[in-house]
Amino acid sequence: MASRSDDDPRIGDISEGAVLRAILARTAPAVHAVLGPGDDAAVIAAPSGSIVASADTLVEGPDFRIAWSSGYDLGWKSAAVNLSDIAAMGAVPTALLVSLAVPADIRLSFIEAMADGFRECCAQLAPGCSVVGGDLTVSERLMIAVTALGDLGGRSAVTRAGARDGDVVALAGELGMAAAGLGLLFARFRDGAAAVPVDRSTLDPVQQGALDRQLRPVPPLALGPIAADAGATAMMDVSDGLALDASRLADASGVTIALSGAALDELAFGGDRGRALGGGEDHGLLATFPAGAVPAGFERIGTVTARADAPVLVDGRPVAEAGWDPYRDWDHAR
Amino acid sequence: MASRSDDDPRIGDISEGAVLRAILARTAPAVHAVLGPGDDAAVIAAPSGSIVASADTLVEGPDFRIAWSSGYDLGWKSAAVNLSDIAAMGAVPTALLVSLAVPADIRLSFIEAMADGFRECCAQLAPGCSVVGGDLTVSERLMIAVTALGDLGGRSAVTRAGARDGDVVALAGELGMAAAGLGLLFARFRDGAAAVPVDRSTLDPVQQGALDRQLRPVPPLALGPIAADAGATAMMDVSDGLALDASRLADASGVTIALSGAALDELAFGGDRGRALGGGEDHGLLATFPAGAVPAGFERIGTVTARADAPVLVDGRPVAEAGWDPYRDWDHAR
Numbered sequence: 001m002a003s004r005s006d007d008d009p010r011i012g013d014i015s016e017g018a019v020l021r022a023i024l025a026r027t028a029p030a031v032h033a034v035l036g037p038g039d040d041a042a043v044i045a046a047p048s049g050s051i052v053a054s055a056d057t058l059v060e061g062p063d064f065r066i067a068w069s070s071g072y073d074l075g076w077k078s079a080a081v082n083l084s085d086i087a088a089m090g091a092v093p094t095a096l097l098v099s100l101a102v103p104a105d106i107r108l109s110f111i112e113a114m115a116d117g118f119r120e121c122c123a124q125l126a127p128g129c130s131v132v133g134g135d136l137t138v139s140e141r142l143m144i145a146v147t148a149l150g151d152l153g154g155r156s157a158v159t160r161a162g163a164r165d166g167d168v169v170a171l172a173g174e175l176g177m178a179a180a181g182l183g184l185l186f187a188r189f190r191d192g193a194a195a196v197p198v199d200r201s202t203l204d205p206v207q208q209g210a211l212d213r214q215l216r217p218v219p220p221l222a223l224g225p226i227a228a229d230a231g232a233t234a235m236m237d238v239s240d241g242l243a244l245d246a247s248r249l250a251d252a253s254g255v256t257i258a259l260s261g262a263a264l265d266e267l268a269f270g271g272d273r274g275r276a277l278g279g280g281e282d283h284g285l286l287a288t289f290p291a292g293a294v295p296a297g298f299e300r301i302g303t304v305t306a307r308a309d310a311p312v313l314v315d316g317r318p319v320a321e322a323g324w325d326p327y328r329d330w331d332h333a334r
Numbered sequence: 335m336a337s338r339s340d341d342d343p344r345i346g347d348i349s350e351g352a353v354l355r356a357i358l359a360r361t362a363p364a365v366h367a368v369l370g371p372g373d374d375a376a377v378i379a380a381p382s383g384s385i386v387a388s389a390d391t392l393v394e395g396p397d398f399r400i401a402w403s404s405g406y407d408l409g410w411k412s413a414a415v416n417l418s419d420i421a422a423m424g425a426v427p428t429a430l431l432v433s434l435a436v437p438a439d440i441r442l443s444f445i446e447a448m449a450d451g452f453r454e455c456c457a458q459l460a461p462g463c464s465v466v467g468g469d470l471t472v473s474e475r476l477m478i479a480v481t482a483l484g485d486l487g488g489r490s491a492v493t494r495a496g497a498r499d500g501d502v503v504a505l506a507g508e509l510g511m512a513a514a515g516l517g518l519l520f521a522r523f524r525d526g527a528a529a530v531p532v533d534r535s536t537l538d539p540v541q542q543g544a545l546d547r548q549l550r551p552v553p554p555l556a557l558g559p560i561a562a563d564a565g566a567t568a569m570m571d572v573s574d575g576l577a578l579d580a581s582r583l584a585d586a587s588g589v590t591i592a593l594s595g596a597a598l599d600e601l602a603f604g605g606d607r608g609r610a611l612g613g614g615e616d617h618g619l620l621a622t623f624p625a626g627a628v629p630a631g632f633e634r635i636g637t638v639t640a641r642a643d644a645p646v647l648v649d650g651r652p653v654a655e656a657g658w659d660p661y662r663d664w665d666h667a668r
Contacts, residue, residue, distance in 0.1 A: 034384060035491055039586075040422040040570050041388035041484070043491045046380035050368060054375035055431040055481060059471045088374040097389040099433070099479040137393045143471075145433040145479035147389060150375070157369055157377045236374050252373075 011111065012104025016136055022108060023136075026115035031128035032094035032151070042132035044095045048154045051094075054085035057145040065195035066142065068185050071110040073215040074144060075117020081239065082148035083126050084219040084283040088237040090158040090228025091150035093126040093221065098134035101143040114144075117216075125221045155228045163234035163253035163288040165306045170298035172220040172227070172285040174213060175242065176269040179279025181207075181214025210269065219283035223297045227287045230295040235287040243277040243312055243319045245286060250311035253288075259302035261315040267299055277319055345445065346438025350470055356442060357470075360449040365462040366428035366485070376466035378429045382488045385428075388419035391479040400476065401529035402519050405444040407549040408478060409451020415573065416482035417460050418553040418617040422571040424492040424562025425484035427460040427555065432468035435477040448478075451550075459555045489562045497568035497587035497622040499640045504632035506554040506561070506619040508547060509576065510603040513613025515541075515548025544603065553617035557631045561621045564629040569621040577611040577646055577653045579620060584645035587622075593636035595649040601633055611653055 011019060020037075030036040035043035044051075058064055058078050069077070079096060086093040098118065102111065115131075122129045163169075184207055189198050200208055219237065227235055234253055238245045242264075246257045261273065268276030288304050289295075310318035345353060354371075364370040369377035378385075392398055392412050403411070413430060420427040432452065436445065449465075456463045463484075497503075518541055523532050534542055553571065561569055568587055572579045576598075580591045595607065602610030622638050623629075644652035 035493065039491075039493045039495075040419040041386040041425070041482075041491075043384055043386050043423065043486070045383065046385050047383055049379065049381055049383060050377055051380050051385060051483075052375040052377050053429065053431055053467060053481070053483060055433050055468050055479075057433045057435065057469055057471050057479065059435060059473055062471060085374040089377070091375070095387065097387055097481050099389045099391045099481075101391065101393060101477060101479075133387060134389050135391055137391050137396060137477075139393055139477065140474060143435060143473065143477060143479075145389075145391065145435075145477075147387070147431050147433075147481035148375075149385075149387060149483075152377070157373075157375075159369065159373045161373075 008107045008109045010104060011102050011106050011108060012138065014108065019108065019111060019136055022112055023115045026112055026119060028119045028123065028130040030130050030132055033130070033132045037133050042095065044132060044149060046151055048152050050152055052086055052089045052091040052150045052152060052157060053147060054082060055145065055147045056082050056085065057143060060142040067195035067197050068189060069215055071113030072117040075114035076121040076216040078144040078146050079118045079121035080125060080217045080219055081283060082146040083129065083221055084237040086148050086150035087219065087221040087224025088235050088285055089150065090155045090224055090232065090235065091152045092225055093129040093148055093150045095129060095132040095149040097147040098131050099145040100134065101137045101139035103140060103142060104138050106142065125218065153225065155225065158228050158232045158235040160234050160236050160249045160252035163249060163255050163304045165255060165304055166291065167233055167288040167304040168291055168294055168300055169257055169259065169288055169302035169304060170294045171267065171301050172223045172298045174269060174282045174284055175267045176272055176275035176279045176282065177210050177213040178217055178281035179275050180269050181210035182281065184211055185214065214281065217281060217283050220285055220297060223285055226295050227285060227298065230289060231293045232287040232289055235285060238282055238284045238286050239280055241278045241280040242286065247311040249286060254307055256305045256308040256311055256313060257302060258305050258313045263299070263301040264314065267301065342441045342443045344438060345436050345440050345442060346472065348442065353442065353445060353470055356446055357449045360446055360453060362453045362457065362464040364464050364466055367464070367466045370466050376429065378466060378483060380485055382486050384486055386420055386423045386425040386484045386486060386491060387481060388416060389479065389481045390416050390419065391477060394476040399529035401531050402523065403549055405447030406451040409448035410455040410550040412478040412480050413452045413455035414459060414551045414553055415617060416480040417463065417555055418571040420482050420484035421553065421555040421558025422569050422619060423484070424489045424558055424566065424569065425486045426559055427463040427482055427484045429463060429466040429483040431481045432465050433479040434468065435471045435473035437474060437476060438472050440476065459552065487559065489559065492562050492566045492569040494568050494570050494583045494586035497583060497589050497638045499589060499638055500625065501567050501622040501638040502625055502628055502634055503591055503593065503622055503636035503638060504628045505601065505635050506557045506632045508603060508616045508618055509601045510606055510609035510613040510616065511544050511547045512551055512615035513609050514603050515544035516615065518545055519548065548615065551615060551617050554619055554631060557619055560629050561619060561632065564623060565627045566621040566623055569619060572616055572618045572620050573614055575612045575614045576620065581645040583620060588641055590639045590642040590645060590647060591636060592639050592647045597633070597635040598648065601635065
């Protein structure tokens with residue numbers, strides 16, 4: 001296909017400079033950045049005098065399949081999961097740095113679509129945040145290593161360690177929806193062990209919605225700073241499953257998180273409590289507040305108690321803390 | 335070797351949490367960080383109200399060989415090359431975020447040594463800077479994706495774009511030494527195409543010094559802010575070779591960099607002008623200053639002129655801009 005090769009070259013056949021120019025042409029102008037991509041480093045305004053920074057990497061295999069995710073999906077998801085960590089501190093995302101390791105046979109259009117996904121995710125979930133730097137290398141497997149930066153705007157960072165006996169436990173965002181979408185991928189779009197492209201026409205609208213959340217999560221980023229302003233005593237994003245992440249917050253704070261089974265059943269996607277507790281990747285915000293301080297957008301799901309034997313209880317009974325990691329369970333060494 | 339396996343497990347045989355705890359135990363306490371590793375994000379002081387941020391990735395194969403580099407070397411070099419981009423803006427490095435993708439069969443001691451290398455490089459070249467976050471994934475090839483952050487301390491960032499006709503061109507740091515060390519590796523420590531461990535006893539002291547600079551570069555980081563304070567009009571770090579990097583600065587500034595052959599010969603490691611122009615990875619600082627403003631630590635190597643036909647001249651003649659990339663030339667697709 002000579003014509004496709006001309007119009008849409010493989011990454012290995014063009015210069016790094018050409019790839020970077022194509023990416024930059026699709027990157028939104030920097031709002032918080034005083035100086036964007038192209039120099040030795042970007043310069044980013046930090047008017048409040050302190051910033052938050054977090055890094056998270058998506059790797060082909062353990063974290064995604066190219067057969068299931070478009071370039072746009074991967075750009076979106078890589079942005080969203082990193083922006084979520086910034087919001088979970090109570091900060092507003094300002095900038096992303098993206099280090100791509102790309103197989104030489106990937107088409108330029110795939111990388112361009114990834115740049116579109118980064119841009120649109122920022123535009124929709126964290127307006128003003130944009131990609132301000134990064135780098136590009138060649139590797140056998142696609143890897144997307146992102147660092148996200150944010151500004152606290154004068155707020156104190158909300159850590160995992162401040163929950164107190166008597167606080168309300170609340171959640172913003174979905175519970176089990178991304179895991180339901182991942183379950184569909186594993187159940188319906190494989191040929192033996194191999195991932196095959198998704199045929200959306202075989203899914204009903206609810207299933208399509210779950211699939212979309214798995215491929216392009218929509219974490220409630222704007223509620224992070226709102227929770228901080230409302231007095232959240234502890235907060236984190238739920239990436240590895242509510243049971244496991246709640247146990248981390250409980251351990252960091254030295255308390256027990258006592259969840260209500262009825263509240264979980266109400267919020268759980270499809271009413272599936274097990275998936276609500278074990279399913280990850282929703283990137284909702286789990287937070288604790290003084291009684292009466294829970295802001296709109298958060299749903300009450302339990303209370304903080306003095307430390308009991310177990311870090312997390314549901315209706316008074318301990319729950320397993322196993323997180324959700326079917327990619328890794330499926331074919332990965334770890 | 336059951337005993338070694340017990341004492342020094344492979345990364346694939348222990349939990350991510352155990353690896354991270356081992357790394358954190360070797361990470362220096364954060365000086366600039368209000369909140370270090372362990373939460374959703376780190377919090378870093380930015381007292382001057384703006385920060386600089388840069389990302390660079392080292393990949394096994396294109397960038398290093400495990401046969402040639404110890405874990406300590408790799409941690410050191412990954413820190414140094416990223417810190418250098420911060421210094422090249424005139425900023426003081428404050429924090430690193432490190433995303434590691436690690437083959438499952440690598441020993442924990444290798445990763446611990448890498449953490450030591452990160453810590454000691456920061457301690458020696460950028461005191462107060464430390465690793466404040468990152469993540470860990472498993473992959474076939476070792477990849478080290480680093481984001482470096484720095485504080486401008488009220489200075490304006492020194493970009494590549496400010497050089498003016500009549501400025502002095504000056505360099506701090508080495509010229510061709512890292513390339514000489516890499517040349518030794520390729521010439522002396524291979525079995526066919528495969529890298530084999532270095533036997534330092536076969537090298538004379540000068541060769542050992544060059545090898546050390548290739549494996550553990552010592553960029554003149556402290557001179558970055560000093561150059562900014564002295565009035566540097568443009569600055570960048572020399573990572574891909576003086577000729578190529580000077581052409582980038584010339585293009586960004588719309589000027590020509592006219593270098594003195596005699597000055598290059600004096601600074602060039604081993605007096606090798608070709609390697610001085612083409613050899614990369616020294617991470618010296620290339621800067622332009624108003625006449626009379628060159629600070630101690632920088633050597634004058636040329637002048638800035640109005641834009642001529644070529645971006646870079648040596649004794650009035652154009653030079654090729656090819657950068658130094660023998661790893662890639664040797665066995666890589668690009």
